[in-house]
Amino acid sequence: MWRAWNLAKYDLEDHGAKPGVPAGRGFVVDPADGRIPYKPEALARRAKNYEGTKTLDPVKSSDPFAKCYLPGIPRMTYLGWPFQILQTPEDVTFVYEWAHKKRVVPIDSKVPLPPKDEGGAWMGNARGRYDGNALVVTVTNFNAYTWFDMAGNYHSDALQVVERYTPMNADTLQYEATITDPKVFTRPWTIRMTLQRQKDIGLLDYECTAMLDDLGIDHTWPRDFDEEK
Template sequence: MRTMRLVTTAVSALAVAVTISLAAPAAAQNVPADLSTLPPPDTSYTPPKTAWGDYDFSHTYQIEYINNARILLQRPESFGNRFFLTPEEFAKRLAAAERSDASYSAASDRGIGTSGTEGLADWIKSSTFAHRTSMLVDPVDGQLPPMTPWAKDMMEKGRSSWVPVQDFDWVSDFDSWDRCVSRGFPASMFPFRYNNGIRVFQSPGYVTIVLEMLGTRVIPLYKDKATAEAAGWPGNVESWMGDSRAWWEGKVMVIETTNIKSGDSVAGDGYSRAASPLNVATQATLPFNTTPMTKQARTIERLSMPNDHAIDYTLTYTDPAVFTAPWTARIEWVRDDKYEFFEYACHEGNQQIKDYISASRAHRKAVIEGTQEAVTLENDPSARFATIFDRDPAATYPNAPGGFGGPPPPPPPPKDDNKGG
């Protein structure tokens, strides 16, 4: 629920500074001269190996910087088909990050907080990904492919707390994230507006990906693709995070996931409902959290380490009954072994669902009695989620400012105690 999604303090300023200091400051040198070209993942670095011979990815990572830098899932129109920013656009993104970091530069006037930095500007200076125009890389325009007519109809009929002008009368009026069941897959693998930590654990034959918010994936590792595919679940077995099977292709860990919980957000029967493949809490994505998922849904993830402080993460999603073409996103996981996870205590027994229902019933009764106004698109705060309202500070928008707004006002002039008054 919107009212119970609380931000937890997760990043130590010192840890961020140490992590960023590992990065080479010459990220701009890795940006291609042709900004509409996306180089393949760099696999020249050789990670150390575990005692049993697998490449060692076992670290803590975060994708918080992607969210905080406002690198959106879908590409702003002003960037066209470019994968990378121009130098002028990059300067705007960096300036916005420096303004954001300034909020951490000292304790507040009430003595709350300590001097430090979010580390956002340092990451932007050191990361090639920070020059990117969107998370989506395919289609080349950085936009999600059109939905099929059936899928679009089901999305528009779906029920969720993010749908404007909707009454709440039972649990079927909420999506799986509202109810703290699951963010769904692959939605869980993208930056949200908070709690963006990722931990990777490895043991012989397995890799485990622990997500800071609602999700742990225990993935068996096989000797090759054919063996992994042969080990898949029967078609009638599904789970919220799907059936994931992994194998190595050189230095790249490949994960195929099928058998993701299929369904929609229309059915009153809970067994027929599914999580949306993309969550509204990811910036510049689909609205409402009501996109359906069918049994044809499938993902391929590719993880590689371009250096000792990051993972290059690529995910391709296919569901031909929902999207008219596959789509691919590629992001960076920033290694931060001192990033702290705090308990994400959202669970299915939360009082908030009951409160939504009782408040909605009381409001409808008051409308009938004439003591309150009916909910409309004009007065429902959820109406904003029907459109993409996130702004990349590096982009140009018609009639709308971008990013974090203008620079902070100058400090007041020092008081002259010699003046009378």
């Protein structure tokens, strides 16, 4: 089992304390200033996204994750819930506690990526390879609905993520993700963090959608999202 013990889920950039959000250092290592390289016109959308999170009612939140929609990649990695990595010669499978999600990554596959779904996929489509002892996963074919964190940092359907999982020792992985999206950012940018092995634990049941049902909240995304836009 692996887990990210950090504050990346709140904001990938350096940030001060806010209501419900502890202060924390950022995880952007490229550019060197630690800032996400947004196009000027994209910054207004990020600000609007963040303003829409200032509610305790998940049905009113602008963050799709608050409504139990899949958080996408790389956000799933640093949500704070543990996940398992299973390896075979043909593929690597990530099994996440959150929503029981499984992600199967074919290794050195000659099979082309499936056609992009109408609107794209929440977790994208992935292909993997090994570079020395590092696992490199290229993910494309995303939809435009997921965010990178709770601060409203976002992307379009042109997103490509290249993940790199590098063993540092028996109990530590270095995780890097290089993010490219020419519709939103002026250049590719990279985050870096460590993942720690969690011994003597298992994956628990986590039914996010069931909790929404208990609250009487209709699971209507992305229809309501499109209407808001």
